[in-house]
Amino acid sequence: MKAVQYREIGAAPEVVTLPDPEPGPGQVLLRVAAAGVCHSDIALMSWSAESFPYPLPLTLGHEGAGTVVALGDGVRGIEEGDSVAVYGPQGCGRCVKCAQGRENYCLRAAELGIFPPGLGAPGAMAEYLLVDDARFLQPLHGLDPVTTVPLTDAGLTPYHAIRRALPKLVPGSTAVVIGAGGLGHVAIQLLRALTPARVVALDVSEEKLALARDVGAHEVVLSDERAAERVRELTGGLGAEGVFDFVGAEPTTALAGSVAAVEADVAIVGLGGGAVPVGINTTAFDVAVAAPYWGSRSELAEVLELARAGAVEVRVETYSLDEAPAAYERLHAGKVNGRAVILPNG
Numbered sequence: 201m202k203a204v205q206y207r208e209i210g211a212a213p214e215v216v217t218l219p220d221p222e223p224g225p226g227q228v229l230l231r232v233a234a235a236g237v238c239h240s241d242i243a244l245m246s247w248s249a250e251s252f253p254y255p256l257p258l259t260l261g262h263e264g265a266g267t268v269v270a271l272g273d274g275v276r277g278i279e280e281g282d283s284v285a286v287y288g289p290q291g292c293g294r295c296v297k298c299a300q301g302r303e304n305y306c307l308r309a310a311e312l313g314i315f316p317p318g319l320g321a322p323g324a325m326a327e328y329l330l331v332d333d334a335r336f337l338q339p340l341h342g343l344d345p346v347t348t349v350p351l352t353d354a355g356l357t358p359y360h361a362i363r364r365a366l367p368k369l370v371p372g373s374t375a376v377v378i379g380a381g382g383l384g385h386v387a388i389q390l391l392r393a394l395t396p397a398r399v400v401a402l403d404v405s406e407e408k409l410a411l412a413r414d415v416g417a418h419e420v421v422l423s424d425e426r427a428a429e430r431v432r433e434l435t436g437g438l439g440a441e442g443v444f445d446f447v448g449a450e451p452t453t454a455l456a457g458s459v460a461a462v463e464a465d466v467a468i469v470g471l472g473g474g475a476v477p478v479g480i481n482t483t484a485f486d487v488a489v490a491a492p493y494w495g496s497r498s499e500l501a502e503v504l505e506l507a508r509a510g511a512v513e514v515r516v517e518t519y520s521l522d523e524a525p526a527a528y529e530r531l532h533a534g535k536v537n538g539r540a541v542i543l544p545n546g
């Protein structure tokens with residue numbers, strides 16, 4: 201089969217030919233219909249050899265959806281021909297987080313060498329994907345795999361972050377979304393569907409601001425040195441009760457801290473390495489700052505239900521497997537509008 205691999209530290213991803221995988225006991229083989237291109241992969245591919253956490257070569261793609269084509273011994277409850285989305289986080293299967301279906305917070309998995317597809321284990325940017333356990337598969341029930349696949353990360357991650365902040369997002373409140381990219385443009389829609397908050401979206405690109413407006417942001421603000429002041433003005437000087445930073449770099453985490461209202465919930469989702477300056481001497485007391493990671497299995501099921509109800513619609517640009525390296529370049533250059541999705545089987 202053909203697959204997209206990150207093979208060498210600092211090199212661009214490459215399209216290679218690999219043996220077709222076969223399911224072992226308990227495993228499920230998918231013919232991949234769609235694989236999402238996430239900015240986290242770009243962060244990952246910028247790490248040094250010393251800090252790179254996974255074995256190379258690595259088949260990319262931690263957002264995957266496809267059709268079940270073969271079942272390993274002992275797999276029950278799923279049939280060949282089923283169309284499914286893959287829940288990415290993996291767990292040890294024995295800790296409290298795993299029992300709760302919150303494999304995203306299982307810390308033992310990595311210690312045991314159990315990794316998510318595309319983030320340590322072979323990922324979805326290939327014609328076929330092996331999934332270790334049927335409990336990580338969620339039926340699509342008629343959803344289009346191409347527009348649904350980003351929901352496994354670009355939908356699930358903002359959904360998890362927003363759920364934490366729901367008690368703060370009451371009528372009259374404001375939610376700020378920093379970065380209206382793959383995750384951010386879904387976050388805006390989730391905020392509109394789940395909360396009465398006024399949604400203010402920020403980005404450095406006018407095109408992304410147009411997309412943000414198109415998917416439901418009430419206000420858009422260019423993310424420049426005047427942005428904090430603009431957001432403060434829009435909130436009558438009080439700041440926002442929910443702040444979601446999908447960039448996470450120094451300028452945006454500083455912005456996130458400075459637009460937070462008293463008792464705000466600030467979620468730093470982007471992996472840009474910035475920190476939020478909060479303290480008792482700032483204007484915002486009792487701000488809670490969190491760095492949420494991905495989401496739970498039940499939250500993925502909930503996000504898929506929202507898509508079925510028409511509450512979220514991912515904007516996608518589609519590419520063939522051979523075009524995947526070019527799709528990563530476009531994402532790196534900030535040119536992807538919505539989410540880039542690879543179609544490994546054409």
Ligand SMILES: NC(=O)c1ccc[n+]([C@@H]2O[C@H](COP(=O)([O-])OP(=O)(O)OC[C@H]3O[C@@H](n4cnc5c(N)ncnc54)[C@H](O)[C@@H]3O)[C@@H](O)[C@H]2O)c1
Pocket residue numbers: 237238239240241243353354357378379380381382383384402403404405408423446447448451452468469470471472491492493494531534536538
């Ligand atoms: N915590 C998690 O579980 C998790 C999961 C998935 C992705 N991520 C991270 O979330 C971030 C977003 O991922 P994505 O795939 O949506 O990326 P993306 O490239 O699609 O979107 C990023 C957006 O941020 C905008 N942007 C860049 N600099 C900005 C600035 N200074 N101010 C405002 N906007 C700015 C870009 O124009 C772009 O629209 C990445 O850092 C990614 O690694 C984290």
Ligand SMILES: [Zn+2]
Pocket residue numbers: 238239240241262353354
């Ligand atoms: Zn991701």
